[in-house]
Amino acid sequence: MRRRILKLVGQVLSICTLDPNTHDGMHVAEEDDFVASAVVYPSSTEEVQTIVRWANEHRIPISPISIGRNYGYGGAAPRVRGAVVIDLGRRMNRILDINPDDCTCLVEPGVTYFALYEEIQARGYKHIWIDVPDIGGGSVLGNAVDRGVGYTPYGDHWGMHSGMEVVLPTGEVIRTGMGALQGNNSWQLFAPGFGPTPDGLFSQSNLGIVTKMGFGLMPNPGGHEAYLFTFPREEDLAQLIEIIRPLRIAMILENVAQLRHVSLQVGLEGKPRSHYYNGKGRVPDNIIHDVAKKLSHGDCAWLYYGMSYGPPEIRKYKLDIIEKEFMKIPGARRIDPSTLPADDYFWVRDRVASGVPELEELRWVNWHPNGGHVAFSPVSPVRGKDATALWDIARRRCEEFDLDLFPTFVVGLREMHLIVEIVFNRDDSVMRNNARASLRAMIDDAAKQGYGEYRTHLAFMDQIASTYNWNDGALLRFNERIKDCLDPNGIMAPGKSGVWPARYRGRGWEM
Ligand code: ADP
Structure with missing residues (x-):
């Protein structure tokens, strides 16, 4: 019965939406295998924190997307059927900064490549380029977090980031790199900051919701x-x-x-x-x-x-x-x-x-x-x-x-x-x-x-995670330990990249 209802929901959603934010528009599995039960549209980091706390209280799986294109990799769909999609793109779409001297920017999840490009043109910054992937409709932040690439010398989008703001699975918010220093003036200039660099934990992962991210921008090479x-x-x-x-x-x-x-x-x-x-x-x-x-x-x-x-x-x-x-x-x-x-x-x-x-x-x-x-x-x-x-x-x-x-x-x-x-x-x-x-x-x-x-x-994702199996799967076990520590209720994108929280592990979710 549950499956039939979800299938119906999936069909209605696919008819209603051209670029869905509830499921995988390019579904290689059954259309309702990966489908959301609801979508929420926060407008601020504080609202993201409220949603995350609520998800903990009610043990509801949530799944963040920025724009949700992610073509060929699952679109906007959550890994766990029935999870609530946190669509950050619709309302958190401000370009917070473009610095024409340092050639950097700071963006929210909903900023697309088109939007950033157009803003740079509108401000007349002819000396700054952006780097775009094959399709420009996606999110600058989302693509970088999922380690997408582009085609200028700045094509390593993850490698070009400097500074993140992240809502953790328990609702606290942190800033990485120089952003951790109150009143700092170098957040987009020096990615590592001081001490352990946690940024990698938030890439292709299920350990946080990234609400702001900075990038270096390429200077126009002069031809x-x-x-x-x-x-x-x-x-x-x-x-x-x-x-x-x-x-x-x-x-x-x-x-x-x-x-x-x-x-x-x-x-x-x-x-x-x-x-x-x-x-x-x-x-x-x-x-x-x-x-x-x-x-x-x-x-x-x-x-x-x-x-x-x-x-x-x-x-x-x-x-x-x-x-x-x-x-x-x-x-x-x-x-x-x-x-x-x-x-x-x-x-x-x-x-x-x-x-x-x-x-x-x-x-x-x-x-x-x-x-x-x-x-x-x-x-x-x-x-x-x-x-x-x-x-x-x-x-x-x-x-x-x-x-x-x-x-x-x-x-x-x-x-x-x-x-x-x-x-x-x-x-x-x-x-x-x-x-x-x-x-x-x-x-x-x-x-x-x-x-x-x-x-x-x-x-x-499960199959590929299992191929990274050196030392009897030591890396996956390490990721699971971090997951259980940072997300004790297992609410954040369970199963993303093959990492399942304790509540789900070994209970038939892996595929
Ligand atoms: P795009 O629209 O640029 O293709 P998506 O919004 O679909 O990018 O993001 C790709 C994937 O990256 C998502 O499925 C999700 O796993 C992850 N992701 C995207 N945005 C965030 C975010 N703000 N915080 C954490 N993970 C994110």
Whole structure:
């Protein structure tokens, strides 16, 4: 009965809301597996404290979101069905400070990349950039807390933060770093402050609700130039990654760089799969390549989108090196941007890598009607052999489960993430089951070879936490001890990142 009521609630909510703040709009599980029972909209830190105290009193699980996009990782949904979502974004959305001299800002959870960008433009601060992820509608604070990335040299959003205000699971509020000093003047300038640095406890965690967060902002580098290289064969992958590693560590490749598979470019056309192919299994490679031939960049297997920063003479120095190295791959081509139309995807990457918020990236979700997506996101060394091993896992498992795959290698600095996006029809339970089964298989295959995911959908958090198992799972036990200490009633986002409070542990919640 309870399940039927929740299902009904889920259906009504999904019809009522385009961008839901009650459940996962891209549900890879059943729609009502992760659904809220209520949403509250605090307007201040004090109101957040009141909610948290009330949750303790009544032992109600609560789940904070900032804007709640979190596409592919569970959206706004709580891990525990029936939890109350604390939607901070709607009313706590003030830009508290933009300091044009120090190039810093202090924001509340509801400040989106668009809002911050527009405010900087409105104030005429031409010398300050922001760093944006692929989609600019999300929260600056929420993305950083969940360790999202962007595409300028400031792309490590978590790494660029300085100072947090956090409501703890028992309702007290703390400020980290220099913010702990009454009357301080350096909160956004020196993240560590003095003594133990607890900030990491509030990232991808369930130990607090972040109500304010500061960031360093990138100074305008005085010019920028996007570039695109294409490479003809899938087998070029290993050599390419070997070329990328030293260039990226030396910051000749200056931004979090993307090596995208051509299938993603076909997906970005925004047409459904049925437009190209109606058979079972993966769309055959020859069809993908036939479509690619007609795209502006022509046929290829891989595309490298990068950006060079600074005045022309500085850019030339770096671009000459990049061109010389990439052209070592037989058949490599550098695409001349002046040949590309204004609506080409190249210009989307150009804007994103120069800090202008965009909304185009998810066009490939239209691959299936009623499309949703979920990502396999393992971390690895920037080595040809690791790229090939992960690529083999992804291809093999997607083939086994009749799924197309949209992969990108994203090179941070000394590590890379392979992001494999899997698109499915949310109404097709067989396809959703296959997407889940393939993800589970990929996570296990990867762990056996020493690769772990950096972030995941709610449905896979327990599995991934269990792969971080050195010393008989010592890290998870440590996290559980902290959880039980800071959140004795287990009310704060139980199960987030696989960390369950004592009240829930071992009682059938893990999946
Ligand atoms: P975005 O809209 O930018 O994608 P979300 O608001 O969906 O970001 O946040 C992503 C995840 O980060 C949430 O599911 C939640 O686990 C965590 N999170 C977001 N905001 C907060 C916050 N203010 N305090 C604690 N955790 C948060």
